[in-house]
Amino acid sequence: DGGITQSPKYLFRKEGQNVTLSCEQNLNHDAMYWYRQDPGQGLRLIYYSQIVNDFQKGDIAEGYSVSREKKESFPLTVTSAQKNPTAFYLCASSILDRAETQYFGPGTRLLVL
Amino acid sequence: EDKVVQSPLSLVVHEGDTVTLNCSYEVTNFRSLLWYKQEKKAPTFLFMLTSSGIEKKSGRLSSILDKKELSSILNITATQTGDSAIYLCAVEAGGNEKLTFGTGTRLTIIP
Numbered sequence: 001d002g003g004i005t006q007s008p009k010y011l012f013r014k015e016g017q018n019v020t021l022s023c024e025q026n027l028n029h030d031a032m033y034w035y036r037q038d039p040g041q042g043l044r045l046i047y048y049s050q051i052v053n054d055f056q057k058g059d060i061a062e063g064y065s066v067s068r069e070k071k072e073s074f075p076l077t078v079t080s081a082q083k084n085p086t087a088f089y090l091c092a093s094s095i096l097d098r099a100e101t102q103y104f105g106p107g108t109r110l111l112v113l
Numbered sequence: 114e115d116k117v118v119q120s121p122l123s124l125v126v127h128e129g130d131t132v133t134l135n136c137s138y139e140v141t142n143f144r145s146l147l148w149y150k151q152e153k154k155a156p157t158f159l160f161m162l163t164s165s166g167i168e169k170k171s172g173r174l175s176s177i178l179d180k181k182e183l184s185s186i187l188n189i190t191a192t193q194t195g196d197s198a199i200y201l202c203a204v205e206a207g208g209n210e211k212l213t214f215g216t217g218t219r220l221t222i223i224p
Contacts, residue, residue: 031210040122042201043156043214050210058211090155099205099212100147104155 003027004105006091011110013078013085021076021108023091029103030096032074036060037088037107046089049074050096078110086112115140117204119215127223130192134218136202137184146185147212148176149201156201159187189220197222 004025013019025032031050035043045058049068063082068074074093078085088109094102116139126132138146145163149156160169162178162185169176176187189196199219203212 033211035214040216042117042119042216043203045211045213048211097210099145099203099210100158100161102158102212104157106154 004091004093004103006089006105006108008108009106011108012113013110014113016080018077018079019110021078021089021091021110023074023076023105024072025074025093025103025105026072027093027103028071029093029101030071031094032068033092033094033102034058034064034066034074034076035090035092037090043090046076085110115204115206115213117202117213117215119200119202119218121218122216123219123221125221125223126192128192128194130222131188131190132192132220134187134189134200134202134220135184136187136215137182138202138204138213139183140204140206140213142207143180143183144205144207146178147203147205148185148187149203151199151201151217152197159200192222194222194224196220 007022033048034046047066049055065077090107091105092102118137120135147161148159160176167178173190178185199217201217202215
């Protein structure tokens with residue numbers, strides 16, 4: 001079955017700790033995206049990548065970092081610089097230049113202890 | 114800066130009612146407008162509207178794009194409890210390779 005997997009489903013972060021959210025796809029999509037969803041705020045773009053070893057900042061990149069070493073994988077690190085990380089994080093992938101093909105993973109809920 | 118606004122933020126109706134959800138946008142080089150349904154986790158794609166495809170219909174759901182008014186509506190007729198979800202509108206602008214999402218409308222259908 002083709003799709004996107006995100007892990008873990010729930011993640012707890014302590015103050016000052018960096019945490020990494022995993023996103024893997026086997027759809028052979030070139031483009032991958034990370035969104036953050038807060039209640040009443042819709043989806044906001046954190047980072048996106050159109051090709052391996054290249055990525056661009058979205059609208060709210062501060063306090064986050066990403067890497068794209070493999071086409072299938074686009075992990076997101078929430079650093080200690082992100083002061084309000086509690087949110088629902090969604091990863092997506094798409095065929096390059098075909099936004100309507102954007103397919104979402106099941107999400108990771110990050111909570112701060 | 115690209116902007117997408119949805120209204121209302123939330124809506125509660127009885128089963129069988131018809132609802133209309135709104136989405137307006139301000140973007141440079143509009144390319145397409147997309148509607149998604151989000152029930153618990155991942156948003157699922159409903160429709161894509163472009164300059165060459167301004168009206169789409171699937172069962173009880175339909176959507177229209179008004180390029181003059183820079184807006185779109187999503188209609189759901191004969192609503193069912195399974196229609197309860199957050200409905201997201203997103204706009205793709207040419208050259209950006211990314212979507213800008215609205216805040217979403219939370220729709221609740223009461224049996």
